[in-house]
Amino acid sequence: MISKLIYNIFDTDIGYSFRKSKIAILATIVFLIIVLASLFASIVAPYNPFDPASISLMDAFTPPAWSDGGNSNFILGTDQQGRDMFSTMIYGSRISLTVGFASIIFALILGVSLGVTSGYLGGRYEIIVMRFTDVQLTIPSILMALLVDGIARGFISKSLHNDMAIYVLILAIGISEWPQFARVTRAATLVEKNKEYILASKIIGLSNIVIMFKHILPNILRPVLVISTIGLSQAIITESTLSFLGVGFPPTNPSLGTLIRFGNNFLFSGEWWITFFPAIFLVVLAFSINLLGDWMRDALNPKLKAR
């Protein structure tokens, strides 16, 4: 049953294009490995970096296992607190991925609902939504995320900053990403709403809500999928940038960006691994998602297929 389902997925046009693209397969494998490793962090990681009992300051600044003074217990070395880099990175990527997925889902729900409704209903509502989208699109998303982050921090008392960090970041990044979804889904809705099946739905008396979300939405999911993928890598990069700037995750609960931020302090004293491994990890993660997004854009684009 399940194997048949998988077979069916791979038997489609997209599945064919996927099988043909070595880059897409490689990117998917890398991405899945990272996702699975972060999901099962407690099994994959040799240590739990948040358990004080497993950390010893005596182990601090151990270089990677293959270099002089390295310890085979810590493959990629340890950081300033003696935490195993490899374990910390896996736990860190869990945070980065969680924020990435959650903020994109938030942006998707907000952007798609505004895009579909404004495209379908039109009128003054459409003009207002699109003005908002246009104005926000001229503001770089990192600036928008920083602003929302700053405002949210103003509302939350200082003692709660660390505990609320994840929600603040999801909100900030989600708000900075929604206009892309709104613009694309509105354009797609404008095309769909003049088709005959929508006219038929109207004639049999379906309500606007049913038409928009049950009939139009499934037909415009392809571009949404593409933006979500590219948006995911952007969200992960934005999160790590905010954490690097010191307005994201606290050192007690580090994401990849926080790790790079603190490792950066030890660059001059020669402990390069504390900042380099999280940075490489982040770049590999973002690059694999970007490659996947690029492939998806080509594979789902009917114009390219016709050629």
Add this chain to the structure above:
Amino acid sequence: MTNYFLKRLLQSVLVMLIVAFVSFSLFNFVGDPVHNMVGQEASAEKREEIREKLGLNDPIYTQFFRFVSNASKGEFGLSYQLRRPVSDLITERLPATLELVFVSALIAIFVGVFFGVYTGINREGFTSNFILIISLFGVSLPTFVIGILFIYLFSVILGILPSFGRGEVMHIGFWSTGFLTFSGLKALILPSVTLSLFQMTYIIRLVRAEMMEILQTDYIKFARARGINQNIINYSHALKNGLIPVITITGINVGTLIAFSIITETVFQWPGMGLLFINAVQFVDIPIMSAYLIMVAFIFVMINFIVDIAYYFIDPRIRFKEEAMVE
């Protein structure tokens, strides 16, 4: 013409008013401004006195009007954290950011156009493909990672370039410049290259696409048929038309450069507005945040306005459309 001009101007003013309202709300609704000024020890009467003095008991529209008129004079009150007028802090920091953005934009344009033209003309060559792959990789690298890599390579390993600060600066009036000293110029290299990379890859792709399209057009074919030297065709005939979109895109992207300078300034501890803003966000220093917001929005709006007006002169289609609408 006047019609178009006025319409754009009105739009710009409207955007600025919206931004002003957002930053006004920041002031009034995020935290208690009185609390932020006097701390917890002050008595209730003292608080009320300050509220009255600051005009916080006035109706909202009076307060908003006062905020806008103060902002247009460049007055944003005192920084909560540094206890100094925000306008002073910004004038101190502004030259550093503007010099950084200016040099980055120059690097991005010159290198970007050069590589763009090269890859557009030599489409299949090894060097072209190499440049394109590097630029694709550059898009995926977060700015701060590029900065760290540069610091590690040029400051830690090679030890030839400074990794933080502006070096020595010279003061000319209120403006402090790093252009006139050797250490100032040296300190500028890493941050400006880091900041320019993202723009550069963008311009390479844009110019390449433009050149490829233009080289297929009839007038280039005629020029070739007339036996004009290929170099003259490439650089004089084709490039001239390929540059129009570059000018507009670069204009708009100066805003993006200013936003991204926040990251670059943090990595290189460059004492500009971005660093000021980041510290303000960390300490929820609302006056600096709202002043920065208004400043950046103003620069954005100005640039958009200038680009729109420039487009009117460059692209005749807009002129015809506008004239047709008037009739």
